[in-house]
Amino acid sequence: MIEIRGVHKSFGELTVLRGIDLRIDPGTVTAIIGPSGSGKSTLLRTINHLEQADAGTVTVAGTLIGYRRRGDRLHQLAERDLLRQRSTIGFVFQDFNLFGHLTVLQNVIEAPLSAQRRKRREVEPLARDLLARVGLADKADEYPRRLSGGQQQRVAIARALALQPAVILFDEPTSALDPELVGEVLEVIAELARSGATLVIVTHEIGFARRIADTVAFMDGGQIVESGPPNSVLDHPQHERTRAFLSKVL
Numbered sequence: 538m539i540e541i542r543g544v545h546k547s548f549g550e551l552t553v554l555r556g557i558d559l560r561i562d563p564g565t566v567t568a569i570i571g572p573s574g575s576g577k578s579t580l581l582r583t584i585n586h587l588e589q590a591d592a593g594t595v596t597v598a599g600t601l602i603g604y605r606r607r608g609d610r611l612h613q614l615a616e617r618d619l620l621r622q623r624s625t626i627g628f629v630f631q632d633f634n635l636f637g638h639l640t641v642l643q644n645v646i647e648a649p650l651s652a653q654r655r656k657r658r659e660v661e662p663l664a665r666d667l668l669a670r671v672g673l674a675d676k677a678d679e680y681p682r683r684l685s686g687g688q689q690q691r692v693a694i695a696r697a698l699a700l701q702p703a704v705i706l707f708d709e710p711t712s713a714l715d716p717e718l719v720g721e722v723l724e725v726i727a728e729l730a731r732s733g734a735t736l737v738i739v740t741h742e743i744g745f746a747r748r749i750a751d752t753v754a755f756m757d758g759g760q761i762v763e764s765g766p767p768n769s770v771l772d773h774p775q776h777e778r779t780r781a782f783l784s785k786v787l
Contacts, residue, residue, distance in 0.1 A: 538563040538704055538735045539584060540719040544593035546579055546759075553579045555759040557593070561704075561752070565602070566736045568767075572782060577739040579622035580756070581706050585605035585626040586619060597626060624652040625706035627697030631712045633689045635681040635696075641668065642677040653700065660699065665696040671725050694725055696765045705729070707738040722774030743786055747771055755779045 538562035544670050546554040553576045561567050567579045582588040593613075595602045602622060604611040605672035615623065634649075635644050646666040649655045654721050668674050671691040681689050686705055690710055707726065711719045723745050730736055730749045746753055747767045754764035755774070763776045774780045 538565075538598055539737070540594075540596040540598075541584070542579075542594050542725070544580070544583055544590045544595065546576075546588060546590050551733060553759050554583070554590070556762060557759075558731070559754065559764070561737060563735055564733045565751040566567060566730045566738065566749050567752045567754060568613050568750035569737065569754045569756060570741070570743065570746060571738045571754065573760075575756040576759040577756050578708050581708050581739050584704075584706055585623050585628055587628075600625075602626075613741075619741060620652055622726065624648060624700050625703050627702035628695050629690070629697050629701055629707045629710050631709040632680070633693050633713070635689055635692060639683070640680055641673065641680050641692050644692060645699050648696065649699050649701075664695070664699050667698050668692075670698075670728075672721075684754070685718060686714045687721045690722045691713065691725055694722075694729075699779075700723075704737065706737055707736065707740070709739050709741065711740070712739065719738040741786070743771065755782065757782070 541559040544554055559750065574672055577586055583590045584597065584602065601719055603614055603619060605614060628712040628763055637645065639647065642664055645667060646657065646660045649660045650657060652721055661782060665674065665677060666711050668677055673688060673691055676688065700702060710726065715721065727749050730760065750767050752764055753767050753770040755762050755770055757778050760776050763770060763774065771777065771783065774783060
């Protein structure tokens with residue numbers, strides 16, 4: 538589903554990603570863990586080209602992201618083509634990023650209507666079904682400011698699902714929530730995992746990663762230090778840096 542090859546990224550003098558290679562199979566859940574500043578969120582943002590890699594490529598469902606290949610050369614996509622590409626990749630941000638002037642229902646249907654040019658008569662019933670799926674059927678006509686943080690994040694998940702994406706990316710989806718609201722969001726993500734969706738989750742919730750992930754990738758210093766099944770990486774880490782990190786968070 539996702540093939541990341543040799544991805545490097547720097548911001549000025551700061552090198553954030555150092556040659557990332559990662560393969561994610563369809564229908565699997567990959568949790569990316571590691572200390573703050575290790576490059577987790579930047580890696581996630583390169584998958585849908587919110588951040589343009591300095592070197593390397595990302596392919597999603599067989600499609601090269603951000604570029605068109607002509608012979609041996611890569612050419613940057615036009616913005617409209619890039620937006621169309623992004624509409625096949627769901628992204629859930631840590632701070633929700635809902636449109637405050639739109640109702641919950643309008644937030645969910647906006648991208649399918651504008652980016653994918655789908656018909657409202659098709660999208661609105663789907664959006665209402667998705668809101669019911671995340672437990673917010675009765676909030677369709679509310680505005681985001683009237684919702685709790687957990688409810689807003691569940692709207693953001695419904696919005697991502699409305700695109701009918703090949704994969705959904707989650708960037709620390711519970712980090713902006715009060716502790717008592719974390720569980721409701723994690724349960725929605727767990728239900729998606731059980732349904733067979735392809736998910737990539739940057740998270741500090743190690744117990745959650747252990748419970749739902751097929752693969753855990755530990756990042757440090759802009760590199761994937763080790764990856765594998767949760768019981769391998771979390772219970773029997775091979776790298777000293779992984780062991781040191783887990784000793785502080787478990």
